[in-house]
Every structure is written in C-alpha cells, then in structure tokens.
Amino acid sequence: MYGQQQPIIVLNQNVKREQGKKVQLENINAGKRIAEVVRTCLGPRAMLKMLMDPMGGICLTNDGNAILREITVQHPAAKSLIEIARTQDEEVGDGTTSVIVLAGETLHVAQPFLGQQMHPTMIIKAYRQALEDMINILQDEIAISIDLNNNDQVKEVIKACIGTKFMSQWSDLAVEISQAAVKTVFIEENGRKEIDIKRYAKVEKIPGGRIEDSYVLNGIMLNKDVTHQKMKRKIENPRIILLDCSLEYKKGESMTNVELMKEEDFTKMLQQEEEFVQKMCEDLIRLKPDVIFTEKGVSDLAQHFLVKAGIAAVRRVKKSDNNRISRATGATIVSRTDELREEDVGTQCGLFEVKKIGDEYFCFVSECKDPKACTIILRGASRDILKEVERNLQDAMCVARNIYLEPKIVGGGGAVEMAVSYALTEKSKSMTGVEQWPYRAVVQALEVIPRTLAQNCGANVIRVLTALRAKHAAGAKTWGINGETGELADMNTLKIWEPLSVKLQTYKTAIETAILLLRIDDIVSGSKKRDKDSSGPAQPTEQSMQE
Structure with missing residues (x-):
C-alpha cells in the first residue's frame, strides 16, 4: 500500500x-x-x-x-x-x-x-x-381516534383545515365538496384502502357565476363538443365505447412514395381508404353504441358513417380523462376496433349531455350508478379567484383523504x-x-x-x-x-x-x-461565470485554441 x-x-x-x-x-x-x-x-x-x-x-x-x-x-x-x-x-x-x-x-x-x-x-x-x-x-x-361514521366530527376536522384559507367564508360548501369527492373515489379491496384524488377527482374551473354554484358532478365533465353538428347532444342511458385509436385511414410506412401508373390507381387508393374506414365504423356500429370517446382523431368519412348510425363521437380526449370515464361508466379502453366485445361497452352512465356555458361547450357524462371517479365544477368571478379556491379545495380533499385512511386527530x-x-x-x-x-x-x-x-x-x-x-x-x-x-x-x-x-x-x-x-x-x-475584475489569466477562446 x-x-x-x-x-x-x-x-x-x-x-x-x-x-x-x-x-x-x-x-x-x-x-x-x-x-x-x-x-x-x-x-x-x-x-x-x-x-x-x-x-x-x-x-x-x-x-x-x-x-x-x-x-x-x-x-x-x-x-x-x-x-x-x-x-x-x-x-x-x-x-x-x-x-x-x-x-x-x-x-x-x-x-x-x-x-x-x-x-x-x-x-x-x-x-x-x-x-x-x-x-x-x-x-x-x-x-x-375518531369514528368515520360520525359525519359531524369528520366535517369539523376538514373545516378546521380550511379555516386558515381564502375559502374559509365558504367552509361548509368546501367541506361538502371535498367529503363527497373523497367518498366517491374511495375504494377498499382485501383490507387495503385506496383514495387517489389526483387521478380520479378532477377540478374543472369555469369562470362566471358564484362560488356557491360549485358542486361535485356524479360523473365526468370534459371541455369538448361532439365532432359533427348533426350528432345528438343529449342521450339518456347511453352505451359508451372508449377508444385509444384514431378513426382515420392509417397510411403504411412504404406509402410515403407511391407511383401511380394508371389513372384508375388513384381511384383505387381512395376506395381502399374508404373501405378501411368503413370497416372500422362497422366494427363500432355492430355493438350499437350511443357515444364514442377516442383519444385520437376522427376523419370526416368516419363522422359521416357515425352520423348515419345515430352515434355521437368526441375526439382528442386526454388519456387521464379517458381513464376517469372508464372508471365512472364501466367501459374498457380498447386499442383496436376489431377487438371490441360486448363487455367493453360502458352502461353505468345515466345521461350524456353537451351544454354551452359562456362561449364554450362542455360534455357531461353524469348520473353514473357507482362512478369511483368524479369532476368538481368550480364557479367564480375570475380565474385568479378560481385558482386559489382550487388550491384550498385540494388541501381540504387531502385532509379528508388522510382522515379516511388513518382516522386519528x-x-x-x-x-x-x-x-x-x-x-x-x-x-x-x-x-x-x-x-x-x-x-x-x-x-x-x-x-x-x-x-x-x-x-x-x-x-x-x-x-x-x-x-x-x-x-x-x-x-x-x-x-x-x-x-x-x-x-x-x-x-x-x-x-x-x-x-x-x-x-x-x-x-x-x-x-x-x-x-x-x-x-x-x-x-x-x-462556476463557469467569472468576475470581470478577477486578476486570473483570461480564458482561452475557441479561435486561440485553434491557432
């Protein structure tokens, strides 16, 4: 050594x-x-x-x-x-x-x-x-230790948490909203409790109205409209299909350069595209759905087939929103239309409706039987107020979650x-x-x-x-x-x-x-930055190093 x-x-x-x-x-x-x-x-x-x-x-x-x-x-x-x-x-x-x-x-x-x-x-x-x-x-x-069945005691704890916040003047409303949201997403399996409010309790802020108008929707709300103006905007007890694929023609990798020898070839390509989209739509229509949510796009041709079959379609839905709809309606997210089965269709929703609030359209999937996912709709004067109300509400929901997971105060x-x-x-x-x-x-x-x-x-x-x-x-x-x-x-x-x-x-x-x-x-x-007054040697530039 x-x-x-x-x-x-x-x-x-x-x-x-x-x-x-x-x-x-x-x-x-x-x-x-x-x-x-x-x-x-x-x-x-x-x-x-x-x-x-x-x-x-x-x-x-x-x-x-x-x-x-x-x-x-x-x-x-x-x-x-x-x-x-x-x-x-x-x-x-x-x-x-x-x-x-x-x-x-x-x-x-x-x-x-x-x-x-x-x-x-x-x-x-x-x-x-x-x-x-x-x-x-x-x-x-x-x-x-507290008794979770004693609703008043649980409310007192949540109210104490909001007492220091901006939303303290609406504490009763905040307590009701947070408690309802936590109870909705609460799942207990094999003695294990799970309350995932970040993934399944989404807060949607809509400026306008009063804070007192805020409520928990027994289902999911999306800031979306149906893809075609002739599609239905209100359907009771809808059959819902969730897709992870686009209802568009997929061009193959080798299709970037196509050599057309005869004028009929172009017509043949268009026909091929139409047949492909029609086949996808037929797979969907076979199960007689009322609403289709897809995370990708819906082509004009597919919209035409769906409108003829009386099916409403909503496109470009976020992955997280699709997961929430899946949990609320009992539908399974499918990646290929030809793999769809009857058990993949969601039937636990009571009402599908598209409403216009202000200048924007909102799509409501509500009146679900046992949703296990929800949307909290916040109304208020301005976006700044709504952001602060959302922060306060998140704290209240976290406190409610902590109490339900460990009932000690x-x-x-x-x-x-x-x-x-x-x-x-x-x-x-x-x-x-x-x-x-x-x-x-x-x-x-x-x-x-x-x-x-x-x-x-x-x-x-x-x-x-x-x-x-x-x-x-x-x-x-x-x-x-x-x-x-x-x-x-x-x-x-x-x-x-x-x-x-x-x-x-x-x-x-x-x-x-x-x-x-x-x-x-x-x-x-x-630190690479040097003081200009430092007396140390100057750093060599790229040009001087080449010389």
Missing part, C-alpha cells in the same frame, strides 16, 4: 469552495430567511402574498407551497427547504407553511451550539432522539406543539451529558408554531406563551391559541383539529431536513 501513489484532488481556479462552520452558519441563515417569507402565512389571520411570474401573471395566495414554488433562489440550502414544502404537499397535502417555519426554527436553535464548538454530530444525535420521542408521544399520548392552534414540548421537557430532566442541551433546543423550536400564531393576530406574544405553558403544566393538553383573537382557548370547545398523519409528516420532514443541512460542512461549486 505504501508504494501506491495517493490520489490528488485538484480544484480549478473557477471552483468556489467554502467549508467548515461558515457553511453551516450560511445554511442556517438561508433556512431562517425562507421561513421568514412564509411565517406571516400561518393561521386564520394569515396575510396573502402577491406572486408575479415571468410571463406577467399574478397569483394571490397564502399557501406555503404555492409561494415557495414561485420563488427563485440561488442558495442550495434554501432550495432544499423549498423542496420539503413540495414533499409535504405531495405526501399529505397540508401543513406546507408549518413545515418550513418549524425547519427554519430547528436550524436557528442549533446556531448557539455551533458557536460553542459543539460538533454537529452531537446536535444531530439529540435531534434524532427528540424526533423519535415526538412520534411516540403523538401516537401514544396525544392522538384521538390531534388538537390544532399550537396545542399539540405545546403538549409535545412539555412532554419532551419532562423527559429531558432525566437526561445527562451534552446532548440534553440540543434536545431542549428542539422543545424551544416547537414553540415557534404557537408563537407565530400569536404574532399573526397581534397578541402579546410573551404573555400568551407564558400563560399557555402554565396551562399545559397544569395538565390541560388540549389548550392552544385562538388564531382569530390571540387568546388562549380549549381546542375541544373550538373544534379545531388536525389529522395525525399531517402532524407526523410535518415533524419528520422538518427535523430530518434540519439534520441534513447540519451535516453539510463543505460546498463546492464549479
């Missing part, structure tokens, strides 16, 4: 390198800055942010994930924090603001220990222990954070060694949620937090902060709840991210 040459790491002049404590402090500052951006968006008294995209579009929202998605940052640690908001949104659909605020604060409380020359691995060890204890406390001591309004922090404080009293200090710092970090809620509604933060600590020390685990008034309140009385899965995911994501960023002690970036 001694005779072998050691590898040498060569860093280019252009490579910027920062390491050690400086990097860790910079990562902490980046986390704090990102947390400060969304801190005012927590709670029912949350402020809105106006976001402008490069194309000049405007978005008004207090949704943490939507805000951070539009922000452009250079620092890698800040990018990591923005990524966790996206993870939280994809995993449980709520708590995006909380997770950023908590991650930023968890990083901030580690700063004094780094200043005291404590090694990051000691801080990380304490953080991991604290996270493990948090999860156990939440699951064993604080979480309350915890108190909102910062009550659960104070209860967990009090339990951790008691646990830390029995700890010895250096790790007890970072462990207690996590307790301090948890208090950022009730503190921010109090700040956002203009309360006296120190007085309110001191009173809340005293309440929890006396055993009142369900007491938190009323986000409307800034006063202490029992969350049981106010009926403010959060799903356990959201809270668990918030703690796991926030603390794991803080641990990840504290482990970084070196940032190396090979």
